[in-house]
Each structure stands twice: as C-alpha cells, then as structure tokens.
Amino acid sequence: MKIVIVTHKDSNIFNKKNELMSALSEHSVSIIFRTSQENILSKLNSESPDLLISIDLEGFDMSTLTGGYAYNLLKIQQLHLLLNKSLFNSSILSSPLSLRMTFICPKESDANMLKKKFPDLPSVYSLENLPASYPFMIASKLFKVI
Numbered sequence: 001m002k003i004v005i006v007t008h009k010d011s012n013i014f015n016k017k018n019e020l021m022s023a024l025s026e027h028s029v030s031i032i033f034r035t036s037q038e039n040i041l042s043k044l045n046s047e048s049p050d051l052l053i054s055i056d057l058e059g060f061d062m063s064t065l066t067g068g069y070a071y072n073l074l075k076i077q078q079l080h081l082l083l084n085k086s087l088f089n090s091s092i093l094s095s096p097l098s099l100r101m102t103f104i105c106p107k108e109s110d111a112n113m114l115k116k117k118f119p120d121l122p123s124v125y126s127l128e129n130l131p132a133s134y135p136f137m138i139a140s141k142l143f144k145v146i
Helices: 012-023 041-048 085-089 108-118 136-145
Strands: 001-007 027-033 051-055 078-082 103-107 122-127
Touching: 001 012, 001 041, 012 136, 027 041, 051 136, 078 122, 078 136, 085 108, 103 108, 103 136, 108 122
Parallel strands: 001 027, 001 051, 051 078, 078 103, 103 122
Antiparallel strands: none
16 A cells, blocks of 8 residues: 655654654555645655545645645545644634545544534544554554654
C-alpha cells in the first residue's frame, strides 16, 4: 500500500522521520513536508497514493476553482489526525467534506466534542476507540511515533 503523509515543514515529524518509516515499513510511505500556502496537489497526484494522512489539517487551505477544499476532489481514503486542540474550532470542520475523510483525535472526549459540535463530519474517531482494521491500524502506529 502506498501512503502519503502531509505535514507542515516545521513539524516535529521531521525529527521522527526514520522512526516513522520503520513503524510503517510494510508500506510504501512518502512524507510531504509542506511550506505555507504550497499547493501539493500535483505531488499527490504523481504519488498516486492509496491513503492520504494529514497532520493537523495541513493542506486544507488548498482550494478548488469554485472555493471548495481540494482534498474533497481526491478519490482516495483520507485520515486527518487532529493533534492540536485549537483546530477543534476550525471552520474547516463545519464545511461540506468528502465521505472519504476520517478525522482522528487522541482522546474519546475530543472525538465526542467534535461529533457534537460538527455533526456533519463524515466520521470521527479517537485513538482510544479506533477500529482494529485498515486504515486505522496505520493511524494507530503513526500516533505511537508522533
């Protein structure tokens, strides 16, 4: 399986890149360390991943010509890991989002708060209650590293 992880260039994941690659060694993993406002859609399309994982809504500032979120156009499974609690109030989460998106936060209380505040989110899980199946097992491994 080919996985692309998108995070900000200043993310602490840069320092844990080798550990992360080791934890996901059974997969082909590419990490895009994105600079502010960088449009990475061409990179994503050239990678042709089976799974996209974003950290803290990285890349949601990319939009389509009609003003929608570019990630909505991707025809791949997406996991969006929410580590920064300040993002739980983001207007992004109240917008129409693709059913291919799953949002994962560290604690069950965070997931419950998001479900209550944004009932139209496609799916929300906590790390504590992730299903023991693909692609959630990948998110679980990633959380252990970061």
